[in-house]
Amino acid sequence: MISDPFATLGELLRELLVSLGLQAPQANALVNFLGAGALATAVLLLTFLLIWVERKVLARLQDRLGPNRVGPFGLLQTIADAAKLLTKEVIVPSGADKLIYYIAPPLAVMSVVGLWAVIPLAPNLIGTDVNVGVIYLVSIGAIGTLAILLAGWSSNNKYALLGAFRSVAMLISYEVPMVLALLIPTMLAGSMGTVAIVEGQREMWFVVLAPLAAFLFFTSSMAEAGKAPFDLLEAESEIVAGYNIEYSSMAFGMFFVGEFLHGFTLAALTVTLFFGGWLGPGVDQYTWLGLFYFGLKTAVVYFAVIWIRGTLPRLRIDQVNAFNWKFLVPLALAVVVVTAVADKLAAAQGWDRTWTLVAANGLMFLFTIVALQFYARSLRRRIQTRLAAASAAGAR
Amino acid sequence: MTAAQGLFLVTAGVAVIAAVMVVASQRLVHAALWLVVTLGAVAVTFILLDASFLAMVQVAVYIGAIAILIIFTVMLTRRVMSDSGPQANRTWWLAVFIAVVMFGGLMALLAQIPAWWHATPPVLTASAEFLVEDLGASLVDVDRYVVPFEVASVLLLAALIGAIVLARPAETRDRLVDPWGPASPSAPAAVDHAQDAFDGEAK
Numbered sequence: 001m002i003s004d005p006f007a008t009l010g011e012l013l014r015e016l017l018v019s020l021g022l023q024a025p026q027a028n029a030l031v032n033f034l035g036a037g038a039l040a041t042a043v044l045l046l047t048f049l050l051i052w053v054e055r056k057v058l059a060r061l062q063d064r065l066g067p068n069r070v071g072p073f074g075l076l077q078t079i080a081d082a083a084k085l086l087t088k089e090v091i092v093p094s095g096a097d098k099l100i101y102y103i104a105p106p107l108a109v110m111s112v113v114g115l116w117a118v119i120p121l122a123p124n125l126i127g128t129d130v131n132v133g134v135i136y137l138v139s140i141g142a143i144g145t146l147a148i149l150l151a152g153w154s155s156n157n158k159y160a161l162l163g164a165f166r167s168v169a170m171l172i173s174y175e176v177p178m179v180l181a182l183l184i185p186t187m188l189a190g191s192m193g194t195v196a197i198v199e200g201q202r203e204m205w206f207v208v209l210a211p212l213a214a215f216l217f218f219t220s221s222m223a224e225a226g227k228a229p230f231d232l233l234e235a236e237s238e239i240v241a242g243y244n245i246e247y248s249s250m251a252f253g254m255f256f257v258g259e260f261l262h263g264f265t266l267a268a269l270t271v272t273l274f275f276g277g278w279l280g281p282g283v284d285q286y287t288w289l290g291l292f293y294f295g296l297k298t299a300v301v302y303f304a305v306i307w308i309r310g311t312l313p314r315l316r317i318d319q320v321n322a323f324n325w326k327f328l329v330p331l332a333l334a335v336v337v338v339t340a341v342a343d344k345l346a347a348a349q350g351w352d353r354t355w356t357l358v359a360a361n362g363l364m365f366l367f368t369i370v371a372l373q374f375y376a377r378s379l380r381r382r383i384q385t386r387l388a389a390a391s392a393a394g395a396r
Numbered sequence: 397m398t399a400a401q402g403l404f405l406v407t408a409g410v411a412v413i414a415a416v417m418v419v420a421s422q423r424l425v426h427a428a429l430w431l432v433v434t435l436g437a438v439a440v441t442f443i444l445l446d447a448s449f450l451a452m453v454q455v456a457v458y459i460g461a462i463a464i465l466i467i468f469t470v471m472l473t474r475r476v477m478s479d480s481g482p483q484a485n486r487t488w489w490l491a492v493f494i495a496v497v498m499f500g501g502l503m504a505l506l507a508q509i510p511a512w513w514h515a516t517p518p519v520l521t522a523s524a525e526f527l528v529e530d531l532g533a534s535l536v537d538v539d540r541y542v543v544p545f546e547v548a549s550v551l552l553l554a555a556l557i558g559a560i561v562l563a564r565p566a567e568t569r570d571r572l573v574d575p576w577g578p579a580s581p582s583a584p585a586a587v588d589h590a591q592d593a594f595d596g597e598a599k
């Protein structure tokens with residue numbers, strides 16, 4: 001009971017249902033159904049806390065106090081905000097495509113909550129261990145992109161549509177390096193299931209074996225989640241707000257919840273795929289420790305997400321896409337090829353796997369830095385000749 | 397009838413009705429969204445067949461591409477898709493004829509598979525994990541599908557290059573030789589260009 005409370009709890013619930021007169025398959029289905037509901041509810045309730053954490057940390061980074069009036073440390077601020085949003089009217093713009101307008105916000109939340117189905121929280125504590133978990137992550141993300149486009153289009157507003165267009169351009173572009181980076185844990189663990197990927201990190205976390213892939217995954221997920229510096233989804237200063245401009249009340253609140261939860265979800269995914277998930281000392285004796293380790297690691301990565309958000313200014317849309325297509329995608333392709341070859345070579349030649357992969361990544365890192373330096377130097381030289389020509393023309 | 401069979405009938409019904417709605421709905425965006433329903437129902441069918449890999453790829457590739465499809469419909473149609481013209485043109489009977497012939501031909505071909513009329517389909521013995529591995533291995537196996545796989549990738553590469561060539565306007569093609577255009581018309585403009593390049597990329 002103490003060593004593995006989650007499995008015991010599920011077993012107890014199952015036995016209770018069977019003793020109440022249910023058949024075993026029906027009891028199983030009901031327990032699974034309840035588990036899914038509990039997981040989704042817990043994740044959504046967690047968002048209340050996350051919004052408070054994000055606002056508080058962001059305030060500290062910007063030398064402010066943050067919410068501190070409602071409840072102790074302003075903890076109840078989010079609940080007050082939610083109550084305010086719920087009491088407001090949902091305004092549907094004239095000419096809006098009503099059904100699509102109402103479908104889009106739940107779809108956006110669903111695409112984020114759905115990701116939690118394959119995140120292993122602790123040993124034996126996972127929504128469902130599908131054997132294609134990694135592809136599942138990608139396909140659920142595609143639904144989120146669709147939700148944004150639907151919101152922008154159905155609002156019957158040119159700014160919303162323009163915002164949706166450029167958001168989709170960004171989201172679809174950043175899916176490419178994300179999928180390529182997802183290939184690395186799949187290759188190293190030899191499976192696409194998230195549980196197998198966590199188990200594959202028992203000897204060494206994948207962030208050590210593939211630091212560049214971890215960087216690529218983290219960066220492109222930041223873009224997928226629309227966190228600064230990639231927060232073009234909601235650029236108040238440029239196109240009024242973006243795809244959600246016409247939404248009010250809880251319909252807007254849902255986009256808001258989805259966005260905040262996505263930041264935490266990307267931290268959880270990074271931890272699962274690269275930082276060993278629930279692995280930690282003593283986790284095999286006491287599985288509840290796994291939940292603690294997982295939460296701790298996720299909190300650290302989540303802090304980094306907020307930190308980056310509070311530090312970097314927003315990029316322009318052309319900079320965002322150029323950074324993706326000219327830097328991240330070529331790097332991701334190189335990382336996939338080099339990691340695959342290095343891993344196979346290490347296995348064939350009997351070299352130490354960790355050192356081989358670390359050396360390969362170090363070489364790639366050096367090469368990237370040198371290439372970037374050459375690029376910057378040639379750019380600077382061209383600018384200098386241009387400036388010289390310009391000043392000469394001005395003197396004439 | 398088992399629960400799985402009932403589920404299959406419901407899914408298949410949804411897929412067929414949604415497919416009809418794709419061609420029957422007036423607004424192009426609605427047609428694209430009905431396509432999402434159809435493809436989703438097909439993905440559910442894959443799950444019922446224990447082909448989770450195919451189901452996930454179905455969602456990622458096809459439903460993920462619907463967003464792009466909608467963007468094209470918005471950009472390529474006049475008067476933002478509130479087009480209310482007739483749904484069929486004069487040759488609709490030809491399309492119906494071809495569809496019926498295709499359906500009949502496919503059914504005739506399928507009926508020749510011996511297992512087609514069996515009451516119980518053969519049960520897959522391999523585990524799902526192995527099936528995915530086998531799929532991957534068969535794509536790089538010389539005796540199996542390596543040639544179609546490589547040919548398909550060359551085709552996709554050609555499409556990729558073609559799209560880039562088509563999308564690039566003539567003016568940008570010149571700029572590729574000299575990033576700043578033929579000649580700077582005036583001094584401030586040249587400084588602007590230099591500043592743009594400094595920011596990252598020329599517009």
